[in-house]
Structure formats: C-alpha cells, structure tokens
Amino acid sequence: MNTSTEVEILLVEDNMNDAELTKRALSKNKILNTLIHLKDGASAIDFLFGKGEFEGRDISHKPKVILLDLKMPKVDGLEVLKVIKSDPLTKNIPVVVLTSSKENPDIEKSYELGANSYIVKPVDFDGFMKAVSEVGLYWLLHNQYPIK
Known part of the structure; x- marks a missing residue:
C-alpha cells in the first residue's frame, strides 16, 4: 500500500463487499483518485496519526474526505469520529458516515x-452505486477546501 502520496479518499469499511462496491462506484465515475481502504477503526486512527503499521507516514498528507462505517471491529466508527474531530490535526477533514444503521441514536x-x-447505505446495487458516486462527486469535485 503506497501511503506516501496524497490521499484523497480514506475508506474505513470492514465489509469487503461494500468496500468493493464503493471503489467500483467511484471508479465508474472517474473519481477513484487516490483511495486508501482500511478494514477497521484502529487502523484508521493509526493511519491518520502515523502510528503502528503506519509509523513514519507523512501525516501532512491528509485525506480530502473520509468515508466511515460505524459498525466495525476493534474500534467502532463513532470512536474513530470522536478521535478525528477532537484533534486539531484532523478535525477539519470532512467525515461522511456511510453505514447501514438507520438508528436515530447513531x-x-x-x-x-x-x-x-x-448516509444510510442503500440495500440495492443501483442505489448504492448512485449514493457513493454522488458523495464522491460532491466532496472531491464541488466542495471547496481552504488553500494551505
């Protein structure tokens, strides 16, 4: 995994089928860009802060958007979100929760x-593809980021 270049999309998803569908939807619309897929919340935190297996990664290369599932092993998505938004280094990274949970408390x-x-993941293939494509288009092409 090449983590030395700029990351545009960080996908944090433990379901391999959903991860592949997400990649496929973004690729189909030519917005795959630089995507890193991590399978659990602990890896996401390590990646963002250059710890563990990502020790030495240049953490100045921040994702333009994080697509975050909630129900994951090791560290769940809510805890990952809390860590991201409570740290000055990462709090401005847009986080899109992309999950199957429709529960109001979540x-x-x-x-x-x-x-x-x-965003609640649509259960049908076409709906899922459309939702992910729209998310990618908005956050990578339409949303404006501050100039560093």
Missing part, C-alpha cells in the same frame, strides 16, 4: 461528534 451521536454527513 445519527444523532454522529452529528454530535462532528460528522459532516450521514
């Missing part, structure tokens, strides 16, 4: 912790 907690968007 939605409320995600926004309380600083999520920029909350």
Whole structure:
C-alpha cells in the first residue's frame, strides 16, 4: 500500500463487499483518485496519526474526505469520529458516515461528534452505486477546501 502520496479518499469499511462496491462506484465515475481502504477503526486512527503499521507516514498528507462505517471491529466508527474531530490535526477533514444503521441514536451521536454527513447505505446495487458516486462527486469535485 503506497501511503506516501496524497490521499484523497480514506475508506474505513470492514465489509469487503461494500468496500468493493464503493471503489467500483467511484471508479465508474472517474473519481477513484487516490483511495486508501482500511478494514477497521484502529487502523484508521493509526493511519491518520502515523502510528503502528503506519509509523513514519507523512501525516501532512491528509485525506480530502473520509468515508466511515460505524459498525466495525476493534474500534467502532463513532470512536474513530470522536478521535478525528477532537484533534486539531484532523478535525477539519470532512467525515461522511456511510453505514447501514438507520438508528436515530447513531445519527444523532454522529452529528454530535462532528460528522459532516450521514448516509444510510442503500440495500440495492443501483442505489448504492448512485449514493457513493454522488458523495464522491460532491466532496472531491464541488466542495471547496481552504488553500494551505
């Protein structure tokens, strides 16, 4: 995994089928860009802060957007979101919660912790592809980032 270049999309998803569908939807619309896929919340935290297996990674290369599942092993998405939004180095990275949970407590907690968007994964293939494509288009092509 090449983590030395700029990362545009950080996908944190433990379900390999959903991860592949996400990659496929972004690729189909030519917005795959530089995507790193991590399978659990602990790896996401390590990646963002250059710890563990990502020791020595240049943490100045921040993702333009993080697509974050909630229900994951090791560290769940809400805890990852809390860590991201409570640290000055990462708090401005847009986080889109992309999850199967329609539970109102999950939605409320995600926004309380600083999520920029909350999207329930559509269960049908076409709906899933469309939702991910729209997310990618918005956050990578339409959203404006401050100049560093």
